[in-house]
Amino acid sequence: MNSNDTIRPSSGLSRRGFLAASAGAAFVAAAGDFPGTAQAAAPFVLPPLPFAENALEPVISARTIGFHYGKHHKAYVDNLNKLTAGTEYAGMALEKIITATAGQADKAGIFNNAAQVWNHTFYWKSLRPQGGGEPPPVLKQKIEASFGTLEACKKELANAAMTQFGSGWAWLVLDGGALKVVKTGNADVPLTKGMKPLLTIDVWEHAYYLDYQNRRADYVDALLNKLVNWDFAAQNLG
Numbered sequence: 001m002n003s004n005d006t007i008r009p010s011s012g013l014s015r016r017g018f019l020a021a022s023a024g025a026a027f028v029a030a031a032g033d034f035p036g037t038a039q040a041a042a043p044f045v046l047p048p049l050p051f052a053e054n055a056l057e058p059v060i061s062a063r064t065i066g067f068h069y070g071k072h073h074k075a076y077v078d079n080l081n082k083l084t085a086g087t088e089y090a091g092m093a094l095e096k097i098i099t100a101t102a103g104q105a106d107k108a109g110i111f112n113n114a115a116q117v118w119n120h121t122f123y124w125k126s127l128r129p130q131g132g133g134e135p136p137p138v139l140k141q142k143i144e145a146s147f148g149t150l151e152a153c154k155k156e157l158a159n160a161a162m163t164q165f166g167s168g169w170a171w172l173v174l175d176g177g178a179l180k181v182v183k184t185g186n187a188d189v190p191l192t193k194g195m196k197p198l199l200t201i202d203v204w205e206h207a208y209y210l211d212y213q214n215r216r217a218d219y220v221d222a223l224l225n226k227l228v229n230w231d232f233a234a235q236n237l238g
């Protein structure tokens, strides 16, 4: 699969390693494969941002984060709670809901909102103030083994982000021991294909339009050079 391939969800795939232990309405799950992306089950909660709303300025403004996190991400959480109330999904780990509903037309609403909750939590962790720079050695070696150079990896990520038609996501993933860049449309997430996400770039217009208007390339370039959290990606190697 190359960077121009688009992943579509499929059913029947399961993910290992997602352990959810409830301790009341707001609990922390031991989703060890993805540090910091653990989600509460029934009711789902909006996880705290890992930084202040203005911490990514001037690359991403507090105004953008305010809408993106406080309105969009929150709405996915609220919608998921409404859609799963009283169903078999109400007490289920988020990743399990995603893999259980992917590709099922009659479950599209639950899938889309569950995946968007997960994707956004993962996106915030993929960013940090004063990010960019050099990845930790363990990740840099893998990047060079798969792409040749860090610059080639970033170029492929930027290309995936730019060529995703309409809303979606660009991802660095671990797939069968090698790193790959893939893109997904709308809410789709590489988890449904058994790939392990390492980091993601949100290319929905709500992620950049207030700051960059139609200049998606400028947003992606600034994110990759100034905000990307290579430490988070390295942690996700497991």
Ligand SMILES: [Fe+2]
Residues within 6 Å of the ligand: 068, 072, 120, 202, 204, 206, 207
């Ligand atoms: Fe978004």
